[in-house]
Amino acid sequence: MLTSRGVTRITRRAINTKKPSALFSTVAPALSRATLPAAGKPRQSANARPLQRPSILIRFFRAARTYATESKAAVGSVKTVIGAVVDVQFDNENLPPILNALEVQDFSGGRLVLEVASHLGENSVRTIAMDGTEGLVRGTKVIDTGAPILVPVGHATLGRIMNVIGEPIDERGPIKGVKMLPIHADPPPFVDQSTTAEVLETGIKVVDLLAPYARGGKIGLFGGAGVGKTVLIQELINNVAKAHGGFSIFCGVGERTREGNDLYHEMIETGVINLEGESKVALVFGQMNEPPGARARVALTGLTIAEYFRDEEGQDVLLFIDNIFRFTQAGSEVSALLGRIPSARFMSQPFAVAQVFTGYEGKLVPLKDTIRSFKEILSGQHDSVPESAFYMSGTIEDVKAKAEQLAKEMSGN
Known part of the structure; x- marks a missing residue:
């Protein structure tokens, strides 16, 4: 749970496992504090403590994005297309930094975002596509956005289904009036995190008695197909929303389209998603049919939304990744496409x-x-x-x- 008194941080690395699993992940805040919600009304967290080190908070948000950097919009063209790997040639040496987002112009397949993975030399970069590249041809114009992939955050994302680049895919119109944040950021330093150990009450007897969940910790649910990992996640989202009033972020990494559809409608029936009012969960999907780049980055999209509620609103948040095996599998596929297979x-x-x-x-x-x-x-x-x-x-x-x-x-x- 992204709590206001967590004990550990989440890293942006997959957990090495060879069994299918769902990950229940929790993250500590940058600082335990009371903050102002988006509406401007003061909200005092039940467990919040006075802010002792404001200078750390300032440094934390100033250094929110350190991986990719802002730069002038460079213009290039598609040089090579090999599946999800796209090489882009630029006219000058003003190359976009690693992890910057590029946008393909006038693409018949809709909006296509490329993420810079490596510099090849001769003013060329190698990128990974976040969507299908069918119909993409050499010479197509590409523009550097000057920043990494930006996704919407805040209360407007609750109750919505989004893809890896933050676009809504629930046919309920665009997400308006929201703040945009990059998906690549540093975790909060250990010095800013609380070390107090607390147990999260889930309301599920077998969990609370035999395997209690720690606030600010990470929990992995291991099991074969069809044993009930996703069902347990749905129950946790429902219980925490009703008992604690917190928010949940569900990341479907490599999920089947049917599973995502069933999850969405079940949450509407249980009241976790309210189509007329404020919901308690945001859904982010990188489905099984999507390229490995989308499946490898969708967890960071969900994490960015969760970190906003944690850091800027002081909310308790649960972050679910279902499932972590397909997340690591997507990372392996991306490494293979880029020729980064480790030597043995x-x-x-x-x-x-x-x-x-x-x-x-x-x-x-x-x-x-x-x-x-x-x-x-x-x-x-x-x-x-x-x-x-x-x-x-x-x-x-x-x-x-x-x-x-x-x-x-x-x-x-």
Whole structure:
């Protein structure tokens, strides 16, 4: 729960797991405090404490976006389209920073947003599309927005269904009069967080008795398909909305369209979503049929909405991600599309029993050499060594010798 007295922070990294799971995540506030809601009426949180360090609050919001940076709108054109990966060529050296959002102009498929993933050189950047690229052709005009992806936040998002770029997909019209925030931001520093441990009362007997949820903590619901993970999430949203008066943000990462539709109508029936008045939940979906870029970023969209209620309104907020396995899967797909598959070549080692098959003599590597070698690799001392030199080598000295041999062979040719 994004509470006004949390104990931990949420990171923007997926939780490594190989089982399908739903994540119930809670986040500590930047500062425990009473704040003014959007309507301007003072609202005192039940557990709020006086603001002791206003300078920290100022620094926190000034540094809200540190990953992407504002820049002048550069104009480029599509150079290459390979599925969800789009290379964009710019006319000058004013390249957009990493994680900036680019918008494709005059695209027949509607609004298409690209997120900068890497700089390729020669005034080109490689981007990941947040929607389908069918119909996109070379030469199409692309404009740098000068900022990362911006999404709407605030009370106007409650009761609405949005996609990864904050556009409503519930056919209830645009979301008007809202503040826009970037999806990339730093978490609050540990020094600004409360260390008081509290239990969140969920109203579910088996949870409160056997596995109580801590305010400001993270909870993972692990289980196979069809065992009731999403059902439990729906009950938690309903109970917290009625018992605590807090808000909930539901992120459907890789959800089936049918599941999202059923969830929406069930929330209307239970009163969590009120089509005529204020609702208690906002829904953000990156569905199963969408590109990996959308599925990998939709959790950050939901997190941005939740952080607004936590930081600027002092509200208690629950953030649900269903499910975290598809979130990590989307991240793996994006890495594969960008060619960032991590190397495991140095983990290979010639075995004596396999010499007849590999042609390499077996190597026994002492533990000290293994630890030293990996420390040197992680520190970047061997970044200049070709990747092929790490394959079927023992110690790092063997790798260096193999690299020298490969260099001689290349120079001889």
